[in-house]
Amino acid sequence: MNWSDAHISDVLVIGAGLAGERVAIEAAMNGHSVTILSLVPPRRSHSTAAQGGMQAALGNVAQGYGDNPDIHFEDTVKGSDWGCDQEVARIFCEQAPVAVRQLSQWGVPWSRVVPGKRTLPDGTDIEDLQEKAGLIAQRQFGGTAKWRTCFAADGTGHVLQYAMDSVVVKLGVTVHDRCEAISLIHDGETCFGAVTMDLRTGEIRPYLAKATVIATGGYGRIYGTSTNAVINEGTGMAIAQDTGVVPLGNMEAVQFHPTGIVPANILVTEGCRGDGGYLLDKNLHRFMPDYEPVKQEIASRDVVSRWMLHHIRQGFGVDSPYGPHLWLDIRHLGPEHICTDLREVHTICQNFLGIDCVEALIPVRPTQHYSMGGVRTNKNGDVYGLKSLFAAGEAACWDLHGFNRLGGNSLAETIVAGMVVGERVAEFAKEQSLVFPFSLVQDAMAAQAQRLADLRSRKNGTEDAFVLRHRMEDTLLNNVGIFRTAEALQEAVTTLQGLYEQAQNVRLRSSGLGPNPELLAALHLPGMLRLALCISYGALQRTESRGSHYREDYPRRDDDNWLKRTLAYWKPGAPMPDLQYEPVNITELPPGSRGYGEMPIDKGE
Amino acid sequence: MADRLLTFSIFRYNPITPEIPPRMQEYQLEETMGMSLFIALNRLREELDPSLMFDFVCRAAICGSCAMLINGRPGLACKTLTQDMPDRITVMPLPVFKLVGDLSVDTGVWFRHLNVRTEAWIHTDKVFNPEAIEERMDNPTAQAIYDAERCIECGCCIGACATANMRADFMGAAFLNRIARFMIDPRDERPMAQYFDVVGTDEGVFGCIGLMACDDLCPMEIPLQGQLAFVRRKMAQMALKCARCK
Numbered sequence: 004m005n006w007s008d009a010h011i012s013d014v015l016v017i018g019a020g021l022a023g024e025r026v027a028i029e030a031a032m033n034g035h036s037v038t039i040l041s042l043v044p045p046r047r048s049h050s051t052a053a054q055g056g057m058q059a060a061l062g063n064v065a066q067g068y069g070d071n072p073d074i075h076f077e078d079t080v081k082g083s084d085w086g087c088d089q090e091v092a093r094i095f096c097e098q099a100p101v102a103v104r105q106l107s108q109w110g111v112p113w114s115r116v117v118p119g120k121r122t123l124p125d126g127t128d129i130e131d132l133q134e135k136a137g138l139i140a141q142r143q144f145g146g147t148a149k150w151r152t153c154f155a156a157d158g159t160g161h162v163l164q165y166a167m168d169s170v171v172v173k174l175g176v177t178v179h180d181r182c183e184a185i186s187l188i189h190d191g192e193t194c195f196g197a198v199t200m201d202l203r204t205g206e207i208r209p210y211l212a213k214a215t216v217i218a219t220g221g222y223g224r225i226y227g228t229s230t231n232a233v234i235n236e237g238t239g240m241a242i243a244q245d246t247g248v249v250p251l252g253n254m255e256a257v258q259f260h261p262t263g264i265v266p267a268n269i270l271v272t273e274g275c276r277g278d279g280g281y282l283l284d285k286n287l288h289r290f291m292p293d294y295e296p297v298k299q300e301i302a303s304r305d306v307v308s309r310w311m312l313h314h315i316r317q318g319f320g321v322d323s324p325y326g327p328h329l330w331l332d333i334r335h336l337g338p339e340h341i342c343t344d345l346r347e348v349h350t351i352c353q354n355f356l357g358i359d360c361v362e363a364l365i366p367v368r369p370t371q372h373y374s375m376g377g378v379r380t381n382k383n384g385d386v387y388g389l390k391s392l393f394a395a396g397e398a399a400c401w402d403l404h405g406f407n408r409l410g411g412n413s414l415a416e417t418i419v420a421g422m423v424v425g426e427r428v429a430e431f432a433k434e435q436s437l438v439f440p441f442s443l444v445q446d447a448m449a450a451q452a453q454r455l456a457d458l459r460s461r462k463n464g465t466e467d468a469f470v471l472r473h474r475m476e477d478t479l480l481n482n483v484g485i486f487r488t489a490e491a492l493q494e495a496v497t498t499l500q501g502l503y504e505q506a507q508n509v510r511l512r513s514s515g516l517g518p519n520p521e522l523l524a525a526l527h528l529p530g531m532l533r534l535a536l537c538i539s540y541g542a543l544q545r546t547e548s549r550g551s552h553y554r555e556d557y558p559r560r561d562d563d564n565w566l567k568r569t570l571a572y573w574k575p576g577a578p579m580p581d582l583q584y585e586p587v588n589i590t591e592l593p594p595g596s597r598g599y600g601e602m603p604i605d606k607g608e
Numbered sequence: 609m610a611d612r613l614l615t616f617s618i619f620r621y622n623p624i625t626p627e628i629p630p631r632m633q634e635y636q637l638e639e640t641m642g643m644s645l646f647i648a649l650n651r652l653r654e655e656l657d658p659s660l661m662f663d664f665v666c667r668a669a670i671c672g673s674c675a676m677l678i679n680g681r682p683g684l685a686c687k688t689l690t691q692d693m694p695d696r697i698t699v700m701p702l703p704v705f706k707l708v709g710d711l712s713v714d715t716g717v718w719f720r721h722l723n724v725r726t727e728a729w730i731h732t733d734k735v736f737n738p739e740a741i742e743e744r745m746d747n748p749t750a751q752a753i754y755d756a757e758r759c760i761e762c763g764c765c766i767g768a769c770a771t772a773n774m775r776a777d778f779m780g781a782a783f784l785n786r787i788a789r790f791m792i793d794p795r796d797e798r799p800m801a802q803y804f805d806v807v808g809t810d811e812g813v814f815g816c817i818g819l820m821a822c823d824d825l826c827p828m829e830i831p832l833q834g835q836l837a838f839v840r841r842k843m844a845q846m847a848l849k850c851a852r853c854k
């Protein structure tokens with residue numbers, strides 16, 4: 004390796020989704036040279052797929068009057084089932100309105116308030132006042148006391164990402180797309196950047212920086228079926244944990260979204276229910292009010308998903324060649340509403356189900372959707388365990404979401420965390436000088452070169468990367484889903500441990516030359532399996548139910564023993580994660596009732 | 609559904625191995641219910657040829673990654689269902705863009721370059737005040753901006769465009785639409801003359817020869833023809849004004 008091979012900047016941001024770009028913008032505006040890496044062009048990041056919206060307490064619409072950050076805070080903490088960091092939730096709720104308004108100035112075409120009277124699908128009459136005309140409109144999402152979710156028709160994530168990237172382009176921030184970080188360069192105390200693979204040529208190269216930021220999004224694809232984009236493989240979390248000193252927080256907290264369509268597993272937004280849609284069973288009975296008389300379809304996601312699966316287990320699912328599902332009914336919202344504010348849903352139904360949801364029911368079932376867990380940071384975004392390393396967005400466990408994220412709080416998190424962490428990164432980089440230990444960089448490069456050479460030489464091994472991967476996906480899907488038991492989790496841990504061993508023995512069928520897809524699959528597999536093990540083992544150890552983590556053998560929240568966050572470390576060469584725990588930061592709202600999801604769930608037959 | 613055996617004829621070329629010339633390679637797969645090209649290509653890769661390169665991200669027709677020539681027509685592979693196709697399906701990479709390998713093309717660099725060239729961001733002198741509430745906008749304006757903003761930069765309109773296929777510097781329907789988006793946005797303070805410098809040229813709106821393949825092919829069904837006409841009208845008015853003041 005020569006120094007001339009190295010790409011050097013003040014700040015290296017791994018990930019060009021909303022979180023990564025927002026951090027990059029803050030750092031660039033503070034005068035730093037910034038490089039963003041991404042697997043794909045920024046505007047194809049998974050953030051663009053978000054349809055529904057972003058929460059911020061503006062109080063602009065009739066059903067949101069009187070809203071403020073305090074109420075948003077309370078909703079978020081209850082939603083998290085008291086698992087979130089309350090200091091972080093407070094910062095977040097105060098800043099979310101600023102974030103929304105700044106994005107408006109950057110060009111986001113937020114839907115706007117149209118004054119007048121109207122009747123909601125449930126018969127309630129409301130009036131949007133003239134004095135609020137033209138302010139940013141807000142819709143209802145689950146688990147919130149007020150209508151708070153700002154949206155741009157049916158494509159909020161798309162317009163946010165385009166506006167954000169337009170600022171990145173304007174500022175001239177360097178973006179290297181088709182460039183993957185495959186390991187971090189560190190000495191056990193400080194992070195110096197990352198070894199990357201060029202996905203156009205398959206070559207590796209060091210990227211060095213004073214500050215490195217992980218903003219690589221979620222890991223949904225380790226589950227066989229997920230609403231996530233196919234690039235969401237959790238590699239950013241995996242390389243951080245692989246340092247041996249960085250923990251992943253609360254990996255057992257996995258969100259299942261109530262309405263993935265069957266069989267394509269594409270999400271239709273929570274906006275469908277927020278705007279008044281119903282869930283129906285095989286008898287076309289609207290069952291949610293039976294279980295949740297107050298919040299009905301718009302209780303938090305963990306609760307709705309649980310009742311849906313429970314209802315299916317009771318025999319009320321609709322049979323299909325792809326297994327039982329339920330129906331989402333939005334017909335009564337009317338063609339005009341469906342074709343504007345829910346147009347994406349309409350298009351998805353047309354493209355992937357061949358149905359017109361203005362007239363037809365939509366087949367849905369709960370589907371893996373979001374990772375509350377991730378690279379553990381403090382409230383400023385500093386990663387535990389390594390200096391000069393930061394994290395933001397879905398890849399991070401900043402811990403805004405605890406054990407259940409509210410719809411609309413993730414887009415808001417990416418941007419608010421982007422601002423907060425970006426500020427911290429900018430300040431940090433000002434105080435650092437550009438010094439890199441040559442031998443360390445050389446060793447990090449050599450280790451990755453060796454890994455690739457071993458795979459490409461195809462001398463050893465017998466295992467097929469794709470086959471192992473599908474076994475991992477099935478194991479998580481079947482054993483580490485919505486309802487969990489010690490038995491199923493133990494079985495998952497055992498199977499995954501076996502797969503992890505086998506994954507060291509992969510032999511490519513193809514040459515592995517260049518940015519070969521089989522090579523990449525083999526390269527990602529061990530890291531993905533480590534994440535799978537952290538989730539399963541963390542879930543096995545946590546003998547309580549909290550938010551999305553529901554143990555049938557321990558159906559109650561247990562604050563005496565489990566009001567704490569799991570920290571999963573992976574020591575070099577270890578076969579299993581090392582789990583430690585830390586207390587949850589409770590500053591304002593002591594644990595209490597969520598106001599939904601209280602009714603006990605009988606075990607289905 | 610009849611059990612069909614589908615034949616895929618796929619363009620293969622990997623710049624890493626230039627000694628192997630570009631070629632069409634055939635594969636066969638049994639059709640399954642609801643099969644899309646996303647499902648089919650992934651099965652081909654996993655079962656028959658793990659070196660096959662292609663791009664998918666959202667697999668829901670949202671991100672614009674998977675545009676290809678499918679039986680000669682640019683389209684999004686993830687939303688192309690095999691049930692709508694004949695037994696023989698030919699898949700080629702999108703033209704105009706640089707080839708990465710097999711079906712994968714480099715749209716990212718092309719679009720970034722044009723975003724820079726057209727200065728596709730809000731131009732304003734206003735300084736953001738975090739204490740203030742947002743500036744108002746009426747909802748129809750917001751919706752009109754949104755309608756143009758729905759472009760997913762998939763490149764179908766560029767791949768289909770006769771002018772773009774002939775001249776590398778033509779900005780194509782995607783960017784004429786993008787320009788229209790900023791023109792109608794009251795937050796963008798650019799004077800018309802500034803737009804004129806960017807698009808009032810043969811690389812811009814006057815390069816279009818009006819075949820309108822873009823309009824038929826846009827997977828987002830953006831009325832590109834209308835957007836083009838709008839920009840052209842604005843530019844023509846501008847040109848007239850300039851002629852008058854001379």
Ligand SMILES: Cc1cc2nc3c(=O)[nH]c(=O)nc-3n(C[C@H](O)[C@H](O)[C@H](O)COP(=O)(O)OP(=O)(O)OC[C@H]3O[C@@H](n4cnc5c(N)ncnc54)[C@H](O)[C@@H]3O)c2cc1C
Nearest residue numbers: 018019020021022042050055056184220396397411413414
């Ligand atoms: C279908 C869907 C709909 C959603 N709707 C909503 C909604 O309505 N409201 C809401 O609040 N939330 C929603 N969410 C959640 C929300 O969209 C995401 O949590 C959020 O966008 C994540 O943003 P991010 O910036 O953290 O990551 P992403 O947008 O996923 O970006 C990750 C980036 O990292 C890059 N990357 C990854 N690994 C590497 C690597 N190893 N090297 C280099 N680069 C890498 C990728 O290329 C990408 O640029 C939705 C999620 C889904 C799946």
Ligand code: FES
Nearest residue numbers: 665667671672686
């Ligand atoms: S994969 Fe996103 S548009 Fe096809």
